[in-house]
Amino acid sequence: MSEKLVQALRQEFGADILAASAYRGDHHVTVAPARVTAVLRYLQQRGGCEMLADVIGVDYPDREQRFDVIYYVRSLSAPRQVWVRVSVREGEAVPSACALWRSADWHEREVYDLFGVPFAGHPDLRRILCHHEFEGHALRKDYPVELGQELSAPEKLFSDHDIARAAHRASLAQNPTGAGDEIHPSDLLTVNLGPSHPAMHGCLRAECLLDGETIVEARAEIGYLHRCFEKEAEDHTWAEVMPYTDRLNYCSPMLNNVIYALAVEKLLHVEVTPRCRVIRVIVSELSRIIDHLVCVGTNLVDMGALTMYWYTFYVREAMCQIIEKLCGSRLTTNYARIGGLSHDLYPGCEDEVRTKLRMLEEAVRDVVKLAARNRIFLDRTVGIGAISRADAVSYGLTGPCLRACGIPYDVRKVHPTLDYQEYDFDVPTGEDGDTHARIMVRLAEMVQSKRIIEQALQKLPAGPVNVDEPRVILPPKAKVYGSIEGVMNQFKLIYEGIQVPAGAAYGCGEGANGELGFYCIADGGGRPYRIKVRPPCFPIYGAFTHIIKGGMVADAIATLGSLNIIAGELDR
C-alpha cells in the first residue's frame, strides 16, 4: 500500500521527489524544503495519511546539508505510512507543517530545541525539553553527552501582555456586543499546576488563567523529566539501550522492551522463535493490564474515589509479583533481548498467571459496579474533557484516548507483529471522547488483554526462546568458559555490540497509551547512530491545554488522569 502511495507521489510531483527508497518495508521520499508543505498536504488530503505521527531530526555533521528533518505520516485504517525527508544546511529553515496538523507544533519545537533547525511559519518556536537558559543544541553530534547546564529559576509561562490579551478575549467571548462588564486582567487568577503537584502525576506543568473557576487560557510546559534517552542511546551499544527503555513508560516497561527489540530485529532482519513470540505477547498484555490498573486507580482517586485505588492496586500488586518472579524486578524489567528474551518463563508461571487473571476479572467487575452508576463519578466524567474526532487526529492522539473518540485504530490490528492477527480480541471504542469514555475503554481493554493472555497460554509452544544466531545472542556460559570461539563471541558482543547493518527502520507496537515506536538509524557499527522514540504521550499532552480550556479547573485534574500522561515517556 505504501508503494502505491510513493508511486502516486512521483506522478504528482515528478522531479520534485528528489529520491525515494524502501528499506525493510519502510518507504522514504526526499523532497526539497520548498516543496515539503505541498507534499505533506497531498499526503494528508489525497493520500489518505491523516495523521502526522512524528517529526524526526537527524544530524550528519560531515554533510554540507547537515540536518535531516523527517516527517512521519500514516493512515489510521490501513498499513499505509511514509516518511518525508528534507535535508537542510545549518540555519536553513524548513517550512512548518503547523497549518496542516496541530501535532506539528510540539514535534517541530522538539527538533528546533535539540538540533537548532528553525521552522518558518511556526507560531511559537521555543525550546521544549531543555530549559530556557540552555545553550547549544543537545542532540547535535558535537554536543558532549555529559555537559549539564544549571538553571537559575523556572520560567514564567504568561507575561503581563499574555494575561491582558486573554482577559480581552474572555470579555469578547462573554459579551460579543461589547456591552456589559469587561473582564479586567487583574480579575484573572494565574494558577500554576505542577511540576511538583501530586495531582499532576509526575512532573507535568500547566499554567492556567482562571476567571472564577473556569480556565480561560492554559499553557503546558514539559521537559522536567528529560533524561536524555536519545542521547544516551547514541552513547551505548544496541543491547545496552534495553534498560533505558524500561524507564520510558515505567508503568508498562515490558511493552517498551518488546517493541524496542522488535525495532532492532527489523533492522537486523531476524525473526524470533515461536515460543518467544507467545511469551512476548503474554508479558506485553500483562504490562498493559498493570498500566491500565494504575491509570484507572489513580484517576479515580483524583475524583475522591479512594476505594477503587485499593481494589486496583491490590490486583496490580498480584501482577507485579509475577513480573518480579519472572525477571527479578517489579518495575524495571529489562526482560526482552534483541533476538529473544533474557530467559524462559519460570516453572508454574502459567498457572499463576491464570489464577491472578481471575483476580483481575473480579476487580474490574467491582470497579465497574462501584463506578458505573455512581452519581458523583458520572457528573465528574460524562461530557467532561472531551475532544472531537477531528481534533484527536490532528493532535496525533493514539491508543485508548483516540479509541475513546470512536476511531478503532490499534497497532495490533493495523500492523500486527508477534502474530497478533492470530488472536481473537476486540478493540473497545467509546463515542464521545470524554473522560468517561477513556476510563471505560481502559477497563474494557483489560478484559480483552485477559482474553489474549488466555489464548496465548493455551497455545504456548515448546522450544527455545532465543534465536540460534551467534552474531546477536550471547553464547551459553559453558561455551564461554569452554571454548575460544565462545569467549571471543561473548567479548565481541559485549564490547563492540551487535553489528547492525547500516540503514533506517521503524518498529512500532501498541503501547499502553498508544502507538509506541522506535525509529532507529544504524551506521553499521555496534551503537545506534540515532534512535527517535515515538512516544504516545507526547502528542496527547500537546492536546491537553486544548482539552481543558473552557472547563473547570478541578476537571482539568480528572481529565489529566484519564489521559494517563507518563512523564518518563513524554520527556524521555
Add this chain to the structure above:
Amino acid sequence: MAVDLANPGNFLTTRLRQAINWGRKYSLWPIPYGTACCAIEFMAAVSSYHDLSRYGAELVRFSPRQSDLMIVAGTISYKQAPILKTIYAQMCEPKWVVAMGVCASSGGFYKNYGTLQGIDRVIPTDIYVAGCPPTPENLFHGLLLLQDKIDREGLVASAQRHGEQTG
C-alpha cells in the same frame, strides 16, 4: 524511657530529648516529591499490600508546609532542581530528606546533560535508598534507618544542620 518504680502507675521518667525524638520519629508526615518510576513504587508502598502506615509515616501531605519528611522519588533534572529547592525551603524545621532510588541519590545511570547528579547538590539529604527503583521493602528500610537517626539527634540538630548549610 523507664517506669518510675516508686510510682509505677503514674510516672514515666525519661530525657526530654528522647521523649521528643520518640514522638518525632513515629509521626513523620511525608511529602512525596515524586517525578518518575520511583513514585510508582512509592504509591505501591503506601497502598494496601505493603502499607506504609505500619511505620507511622502514612499521613502523606501534599503541602510542604504540613510535612517534615520529604521523599524525593525519581530523577531530578536541571530543569526541576530550582523547584525542588523552593519546595524544600517551604518546609518547617525540623525536616528530613530521603533520596529514594539511585537517580535521586546520584543521578543513577543517567550521566548526561539533563540530569542532576544527586539531590544533595541542592538540598541536604539524610538517607539514601538504593535501588532502581527500590522495592517498597527497601523504602521501609530507609525509613527505619531515618527513625534511628532521628532518635540519636539532639533537639536542635536540624537547626544546626541548617546553620552549617548556610554558614
